[in-house]
Each structure stands twice: as structure tokens, then as C-alpha cells.
Amino acid sequence: MNEQPEQRSRRLEQALQACIQGRAEGIDAILEIEGPQLLGVARRILGRHDLAEEALQDAMVQVWRKCGQQHGAEGSARGWIYAVLKNRCLTILRDGRRLASLSPEELTRMQDARQDLVPDEGWQLLAGRGRLGECLDALDDPSRRAILLAHVAGYSHGEISARQGVPLGTAKSWIRRGLAALRECLS
Amino acid sequence: MTGFQDDLLGYADDYVLGLMTAAEAELFEALVARDPALGAHVARMRDRLLPLDLSAPAAPLPADFADRLRARLAEVPQDTAVPARVAAPAAANLPAPPAWRRLASTAAALVLGLALGLGGAMTRPEPEPQVVAVLLDDQGLPRAVIEDYGNERAQIRFVADVEVPPGRSIQAWTLPSAELGPTSLGVLDGPRPARLGGPDLPAPADAQLYEITLEPEGGSPTGRPTGPIIAKGLAAAQGT
Numbered sequence: 001m002n003e004q005p006e007q008r009s010r011r012l013e014q015a016l017q018a019c020i021q022g023r024a025e026g027i028d029a030i031l032e033i034e035g036p037q038l039l040g041v042a043r044r045i046l047g048r049h050d051l052a053e054e055a056l057q058d059a060m061v062q063v064w065r066k067c068g069q070q071h072g073a074e075g076s077a078r079g080w081i082y083a084v085l086k087n088r089c090l091t092i093l094r095d096g097r098r099l100a101s102l103s104p105e106e107l108t109r110m111q112d113a114r115q116d117l118v119p120d121e122g123w124q125l126l127a128g129r130g131r132l133g134e135c136l137d138a139l140d141d142p143s144r145r146a147i148l149l150a151h152v153a154g155y156s157h158g159e160i161s162a163r164q165g166v167p168l169g170t171a172k173s174w175i176r177r178g179l180a181a182l183r184e185c186l187s
Numbered sequence: 188m189t190g191f192q193d194d195l196l197g198y199a200d201d202y203v204l205g206l207m208t209a210a211e212a213e214l215f216e217a218l219v220a221r222d223p224a225l226g227a228h229v230a231r232m233r234d235r236l237l238p239l240d241l242s243a244p245a246a247p248l249p250a251d252f253a254d255r256l257r258a259r260l261a262e263v264p265q266d267t268a269v270p271a272r273v274a275a276p277a278a279a280n281l282p283a284p285p286a287w288r289r290l291a292s293t294a295a296a297l298v299l300g301l302a303l304g305l306g307g308a309m310t311r312p313e314p315e316p317q318v319v320a321v322l323l324d325d326q327g328l329p330r331a332v333i334e335d336y337g338n339e340r341a342q343i344r345f346v347a348d349v350e351v352p353p354g355r356s357i358q359a360w361t362l363p364s365a366e367l368g369p370t371s372l373g374v375l376d377g378p379r380p381a382r383l384g385g386p387d388l389p390a391p392a393d394a395q396l397y398e399i400t401l402e403p404e405g406g407s408p409t410g411r412p413t414g415p416i417i418a419k420g421l422a423a424a425q426g427t
Contacts, residue, residue, distance in 0.1 A: 024260050031253050036245035044243040053249065060256050065266050069220065075230020082240045083203075083233050087212065090205045128238045150204040151239050157206055169366065179200040186235050 008033060009078060016077040019067040027064055030081065038085055045089045045154045047113040048106075055092055059085040090154050115163070117153040118145060126152055135185035143178030146171055195225060195394070197365055203232045208411070211362065211369065214396050214419045217323065316341075317390060318422035320397035330418035331399060333359065333372075333383070335391040341372055341383040343399070349378040349417055351401065357417065358406050362396040363388045374406035375399075393424035 012033050018026030038059070042052035062084050070080055092098050099107060118126070120141075126148060127133035136144050142164065149155040149163065161171035201207050202215050219226045316334035324330050330349055335341040343359055351357055359372040372383040398419035400412040407413050 022265060024257060027256065027260060028253055031248065031256070035248045035252070037241065037243070039248055040243040040245040041240045043246050049246070052246070053252070057252075057256055057259065061259055061263055064260050065263055068266055073230065074223075074227040076234050076237075079230060079233040079237055082237060086205055086240070091209060094209075126239055126242050128242050130238055132235060132238045147204065148239070150206055151236055154205060172365065175204065175206070176197060176200065179204070180196075182235075183196075183232070 009076060012081075013077045016063075016067060016070060016081070019064055020071050024064070026067075027060055030060070030063070034078065034081065038082070041082065042085060042089050044117065044152070045086070045114070046092060047110040051092055052089075055088045056085060059088040062088065086154070093154050094156070114153045114155075118148045120145070123148060131186060135182050138185060139178050139181055142166075143174045143181070146174045147178050147182070150175065196228070199225065199229050199232060201365065203229060203236065208369075211396075213325075213416055214362070214398055217419055218396075218421055315425055318393065318395060318424050320395070320420045320422040322397060322399060322418035322420040324418045325416075331378075333361075333397045333420075333422075335361070335395075335397075335422065337390045339385050339387060341385065341391075342381065343372075343375070343383055344380040345378045349399075351377055354404050355401050355414070356404050356406055357399050358402045358412070358414075359383055359399050360397065360412050361385065361388070361391070363391070369398075369412050371406065371410065372397075374402070391422055393422060395422040396420075397422060 012030065015026045015029035015033060018029065020026075035056075039052055039056050042055040042059075043049060046052050046055060059081075063081055066084070070077070073080070102110070123144070124133055124137070127136050136147070139147070146160050146164065149160050155163065157168060157172055157175075160175070161168045164171060166174075198207075198215055198218075202212060207215060219229055317337045318335045320333045320335070321329050322331045322333065324347075328347060330347045331343055331345045333341055333343045341359075349357065357375040357378065359375065360369045361372055362369050367388070370385060370388060372385040373381070375381050396419065398412065399417045400407075401414040401417055402412070403414070
């Protein structure tokens with residue numbers, strides 16, 4: 001169980017290679033290596049286990065279909081797989097029809113839970129230990145909060161501006177400014 | 188930094204953070220598929236932000252999860268139409284602005300030649316358009332060409348069949364800037380050459396995004412693209 005992170009990354013790269021070669025065992029291997037963590041991310045954004053499972057199923061179908069694009073591409077297999085999953089979660093989150101089957105109470109609970117994902121105090125837990133946390137810490141509060149709301153809770157520009165009580169343009173420029181500073185700090 | 192590179196990095200940031208609408212994200216992915224340097228930038232940014240995802244508490248998969256997925260995969264063919272990739276530059280840093288520009292406009296120019304060749308007899312009006320955007324479908328095939336003359340004048344012509352179901356309209360859009368967001372250039376009667384008249388917009392720029400979507404009859408009710416994207420592309424600046 002206590003596998004080294006590098007070893008886990010390498011196995012994930014191999015699993016994606018297997019998918020690229022058209023071998024569906026690669027998908028099994030991805031689930032075995034990364035499945036619970038992927039489901040956890042979907043669960044955190046979507047707040048509901050059924051939606052999270054649906055998102056992960058759909059995302060893995062996308063990974064299977066589109067893995068050819070990743071042949072020789074830069075970046076880690078893990079980064080790409082999480083990006084595919086996050087996109088799928090956002091599609092569900094922003095699809096009014098998909099969420100119409102939920103009761104108003106369920107929807108409210110879901111939105112409230114997302115609100116609490118990015119606390120003002122203790123946000124450091126989200127970034128873990130490492131350079132990213134240090135660089136986020138160096139940002140001004142509004143920029144950091146906006147970036148975390150977008151990345152961790154799946155907030156749109158509009159939702160960020162509403163939550164922070166500022167015009168849309170202000171929210172956008174916080175994010176732009178924050179990410180430029182983050183890029184500089186991380187490189 | 189050039190404005191061009193700034194814009195691209197800005198789009199990449201929005202993309203990685205999940206701040207684009209589905210239509211914008213698709214448009215951006217088409218660009219990434221043709222620009223390895225941009226793709227490398229996106230991948231790097233993604234990897235850097237990954238710790239934020241790894242902090243979510245893991246959740247065990249249900250016992251039948253893998254089997255259900257396998258059953259679905261058996262029905263899904265893998266995409267084979269992988270866009271030809273230029274070898275990514277070895278440099279770990281961002282390439283200098285000219286490389287960004289060259290990569291994006293070379294790809295645009297390649298398809299442009301193809302599309303214009305298919306385009307046929309329409310005579311080119313004077314003056315010359317400021318930008319030309321070739322709109323590609325999800326297979327990478329040219330469907331339409333938009334020529335934007337600035338001054339709220341643009342025209343579209345179709346270079347391949349576009350099927351419009353009854354009760355739907357084609358609508359043309361552009362993304363003049365992230366601030367302005369997707370802006371309608373007009374609703375079309377059908378896949379026929381047409382003059383487009385957008386609102387008062389900044390002069391069209393190199394690498395500006397254009398797309399056509401399928402919308403409810405009479406156009407999008409929200410003022411933003413809502414329907415499936417028929418084709419999309421980036422403008423290439425004309426002349427000097």
C-alpha cells in the first residue's frame with residue numbers, strides 16, 4: 001500500500017500507454033491505481049456519491065476514447081486524467097437539465113457543501129505540503145480564494161463574483177493576476 | 188510580452204481552472220491540438236495545480252464499478268483521428284513570442300489554403316479582410332470560412348455541407364476578448380453565404396476565436412452560445 005509516489009506515477013503512465021495501444025486492461029489499471037482518489041475528487045465537487053460515480057464512469061470513457069491524443073504529449077498521465085474528470089464534473093454541475101431531477105433541498109445542500117470547500121482559515125490543507133502551498137500563501141487573499149474556488153469547488157467566474165460580492169470583471173482580474181503570480185512563483 | 192501571448196496564456200489559465208464554458212473549452216482544445224507549445228503550457232499548469240486534487244479524501248469504488256465501465260467501453264470505439272502533432276519544442280520554458288505566433292498561424296495557414304481551394308467562385312470584395320478564420324469541425328475538416336473586415340462587417344461562406352435540423356438556426360460567434368466573452372455575429376438563414384453584422388467590437392485580431400453553433404430557431408435565447416458547435420477556428424491576420 002505504501003507505494004512511492006514516483007512508482008505510482010510510473011505505473012499510471014504505463015496504464016495510459018496500454019489504453020493508447022487499445023488494451024482495455026489499461027483502464028482497469030488506472031482504476032486500481034487512482035480510482036478511489038479520482039472518485040474522491042468528483043465527490044468533493046459534486047457532493048453526491050451517485051453524481052460522482054456517473055462523472056468518473058463518463059470520464060473513464062473519455063480517457064479511453066481520447067487517449068490517442070496523449071501519445072507523445074507533454075505533462076503527466078495523472079494531470080491529464082484528472083483534467084478529463086474535472087471537465088466532466090463541471091459539465092454535470094453546469095447542466096441545468098441534469099440537475100433538474102434533484103429536489104430543491106438536495107440542490108441547496110449541494111451548493112452549501114461547495115461553499116464550505118474553500119475555508120478562509122485552513123485552506124492550506126487543500127494544497128498539501130510543498131511548493132504550491134507556499135506560492136498560494138504568497139498571493140493576496142482575494143486572488144487565492146478565487147483560484148481555489150474555481151479549481152477545488154468548480155466555481156464559475158459568475159459564481160466567484162457573486163460569492164465574493166464583486167463585479168465580474170474584478171473577479172476575473174483577481175484570477176488573472178493570481179495565476180500570473182503563481183506561475184512566476186512556481187517556475 | 189506581446190498581447191497575443193498574454194491572451195493565449197490567459198485562455199490557458201481559464202481552461203486549466205475550468206472557467207471556460209463548454210463551447211469555449213472545445214474551441215480552446217482545437218487550438219491546443221494544433222499547437223504543441225500551448226499544449227505543453229497547459230500540461231505544465233495542470234501538473235502544478237494537481238496537489239489541489241490529490242487533497243480530496245479518497246472514496247472507495249463500488250465493487251461492480253470496473254465491470255460496469257468495461258461493459259460501456261466495449262461499445263465505445265477509440266478515436267483514431269489524432270491531429271498530426273508537430274514535435275514539441277524541447278525547451279522547458281515558454282517559447283519566445285515569435286514561436287507561439289508561428290505555430291498558431293502556420294497551422295491556420297495550412298487549413299486556410301485547403302479551405303480556400305474548396306471555396307469556389309466567390310469573388311473577393313475590396314477591401315481585403317483584416318482576418319480570415321477557417322472553421323473546422325470536430326474531425327478537423329473545414330466547414331466554413333469567416334472573413335472579418337472590422338467595422339462590424341464580416342462575411343461567412345460554407346465550404347462543406349452543414350445539416351440544420353428543422354426548427355434550428357446556425358449562429359455565428361466570435362470571442363473578441365475574455366472580458367467581452369462570446370459575442371454573436373448574427374443568426375443565419377441556413378448554410379449559405381451571408382453578411383454578418385456584429386455589434387460594435389474591437390478590430391478583429393490575429394488568433395481571435397470564431398465559431399458557428401446550432402441554436403434554437405431565431406438564435407440563442409441567452410445571448411451566449413448554447414447549442415452544439417458545428418465548427419470553430421482561429422483567425423489569421425491578413426496582410427501587414
